Amino acid sequence: MTEVPSIYTKNLFYRYPNSRIGLFDINITLKRGSRMLLVGPNGAGKSTLLKILAGQRLINDGIVLLNGKDPFDMVDRGSQIVTYLGTEWANNEITKRDIPVTVLVESVGGNFYKQRREMLINMLDIDITWRMNQCSDGERRRVQLCMGLLKPWDLLLLDEVTVDLDVLVRYRLLEFLKKETEQRNCTIVYATHIFDGLGEWPTQVVHLNGGIIVKKYRPEDIDFINGAERPVEETELKEDAKMERQERRSHVVINKIKSFYPLALKWLNEDLHVRGERTDDNTKPKYEELTQRLVKFYYDDQDRISKYFERTQQ
Numbered sequence: 001m002t003e004v005p006s007i008y009t010k011n012l013f014y015r016y017p018n019s020r021i022g023l024f025d026i027n028i029t030l031k032r033g034s035r036m037l038l039v040g041p042n043g044a045g046k047s048t049l050l051k052i053l054a055g056q057r058l059i060n061d062g063i064v065l066l067n068g069k070d071p072f073d074m075v076d077r078g079s080q081i082v083t084y085l086g087t088e089w090a091n092n093e094i095t096k097r098d099i100p101v102t103v104l105v106e107s108v109g110g111n112f113y114k115q116r117r118e119m120l121i122n123m124l125d126i127d128i129t130w131r132m133n134q135c136s137d138g139e140r141r142r143v144q145l146c147m148g149l150l151k152p153w154d155l156l157l158l159d160e161v162t163v164d165l166d167v168l169v170r171y172r173l174l175e176f177l178k179k180e181t182e183q184r185n186c187t188i189v190y191a192t193h194i195f196d197g198l199g200e201w202p203t204q205v206v207h208l209n210g211g212i213i214v215k216k217y218r219p220e221d222i223d224f225i226n227g228a229e230r231p232v233e234e235t236e237l238k239e240d241a242k243m244e245r246q247e248r249r250s251h252v253v254i255n256k257i258k259s260f261y262p263l264a265l266k267w268l269n270e271d272l273h274v275r276g277e278r279t280d281d282n283t284k285p286k287y288e289e290l291t292q293r294l295v296k297f298y299y300d301d302q303d304r305i306s307k308y309f310e311r312t313q314q
């Protein structure tokens, strides 16, 4: 029996409310456990596609199915968790207020996903005594990612949310995401303009421009070569013995580039080694101690926020 794809779109067509065409003839089949990298210029339609997959935009024509379910049909979509971390999410004003990290993490279920919470706090190098208004942009983004990634998602839609991260945390995040797809057989679509450290990360690279898919590559179609002057793309006809026909296969040779990325990564690793992981610091209060004191202070039983958080925590 063939496995139901994690994402399946056929002839997807989307028009913005002002009638402008947003996406045209988008055909994607992504099996579970895939990591799709979405590449394209500003205005290509990447966010639009992610919002459609997140069930936030209704398509005008074609098919969209996530694990065989319609993302727009609240009854049919099933119990799968689709997590969409995009620009609106990143700009959430609450995460800039004078509020402790632990209170925010609790609000999205820190207590229900204890092991995952500890792992994320460590991986994202979060100091649990931080207050959000005193965080740098990158520190705030790490807390947001901890909150966003806490619930074990089936499909993760990431719309350029790694911009503020330093190279080490971004490296650790990419490694974590890769492991998640391999261990939990879940799927990621990641739209970004930053390609450091992504060479061997995606299982599919898609070039989107002007609302259409221009090119798709799989890792086996890509070679990184020392000394090549620039990327060379070629299409050749190959015999497909199994199907007894010829098929057109695209292949790309990419030059290995000179980059400070490996050096920055080495330096930041050394910096971390000198300081040590935050979770190894026994002089700091533990998460549970902080939440017992702080959560009581921030929410009382009758509070509207508490009632709201009761629903967001699980």
Ligand SMILES: Nc1ncnc2c1ncn2[C@@H]1O[C@H](COP(=O)(O)OP(=O)(O)OP(=O)(O)O)[C@@H](O)[C@H]1O
Residues within 6 Å of the ligand: 016, 017, 018, 020, 022, 040, 041, 042, 043, 044, 045, 046, 047, 048, 049
């Ligand atoms: N509500 C809307 N109405 C009309 N046009 C829109 C609307 N939202 C987006 N667009 C346009 O659609 C195009 C695609 O936008 P989208 O945000 O999907 O691009 P993107 O590929 O994510 O770009 P970026 O890399 O800048 O984030 C843009 O030209 C944008 O101006």
